[in-house]
Amino acid sequence: MTIDTTQLLLLTDLVADLPAAVRLQRLVNSLRAHFACGSVALLRLEQEHLRPLAVDGLTSDALGRRFAVKDHPRLAAILARRGVTRFPHDSPLSDPYDGLIDGHAGQPLPVHDCMGMALNVEGERWGVVTLDALDIGRFDAQAPCELEQLASAIEAAVRITRLEAEIRALRTTGWSAPASARTALREDNEIVGQSEAIVHLLHELRVVADSELPALLLGETGVGKELFAHRLHQLSRRVGKPLVHVNCAALPESLAESELFGHAKGAFSGATSERPGRIEAADGGTLFLDEVGELPLAIQAKLLRTLQNGEIQRLGTDRPRRVNVRVIAATNRQLRELVREGAFRDDLYHRLSVYPIPIPPLRERGNDVLLLGVSSFSVQ
Incomplete structure (x- = not known):
């Protein structure tokens, strides 16, 4: 997919009437397809932990994990800066997804490429998106630029999902919801x-x-x-x-x-x-x-x-x-x-x-x- 096609897919989902989990799952699916990589994960920052909300290419166990930022230097590095952080294939920093990649469950990850980006919503650090490729050189010098170009669409998807959650919360505390929503x-x-x-x-x-x-x-x-x-x-x-x-x-x-x-x-x-x-x-x-x-x-x-x-x-x-x-x-x-x-x-x-x-x-x-x-x- 070209960068424009990926942006179009992400923007189309923003206006579609989708459950939150479906929208976020489509987001990581589109990113994985665009970068042709091994896995993509979207993680929400909750105090000192990062919690996966949607993954593609990781085992189902990943969704039940909580990643303490202090224990995972790659995630900490991604969170610490605005923009894309790219790790070379020979980076000495441990990978948080060791044992969680589909096809390599329970095994240390082979040498691979990795990059990630911190996400902001309404001026606050919301979480991160991470991408892993099991083949060296998958993320070339252009890949971080492409991910940065998609940042606005990714953050918009997160913002829409958050807004919908707030609306649902208001409905349960006094709003009159339509019959279908009450059901x-x-x-x-x-x-x-x-x-x-x-x-x-x-x-x-x-x-x-x-x-x-x-x-x-x-x-x-x-x-x-x-x-x-x-x-x-x-x-x-x-x-x-x-x-x-x-x-x-x-x-x-x-x-x-x-x-x-x-x-x-x-x-x-x-x-x-x-x-x-x-x-x-x-x-x-x-x-x-x-x-x-x-x-x-x-x-x-x-x-x-x-x-x-x-x-x-x-x-x-x-x-x-x-x-x-x-x-x-x-x-x-x-x-x-x-x-x-x-x-x-x-x-x-x-x-x-x-x-x-x-x-x-x-x-x-x-x-x-x-x-x-x-x-x-x-x-x-």
């Missing part, structure tokens, strides 16, 4: 937890929600997959459209096709009139397929066609119908094993698992169990 706030309040696992999960949901591709929620029975599916829908562009929930485990095999795809009059005994199915009911919105691993193989083939072509065919008719749905699936089963056993289609599995999202059980969420207990008590 979203209620959905937020239903998810209780402050553990690293749940904070990371909520961040991931905000990023994934902006995509139109299928998402697959994975987890044991009782972890709240339906709640997180609702969360994805509320954060998506389809929030004003229907969210249709289908419990695949409760669909009798003999009626599954009719329930999902609808049927024509006379398609079977008792079909006295034409009837649309659940997928048509979700047109324009989101289809949530709970316990998708229980779908019969014959239905899986028809569902695959819907995902591939955006078409359905009612039982008893040859005429296809166009539908526009975003599919969120959930399961407590190991779909890979079902594929090996021949009980689940391999091509459907790959279609559904574009964004696999593991939901951690409560035992892996630290003190969240205490918060849940307090929440239950206060409701009573």
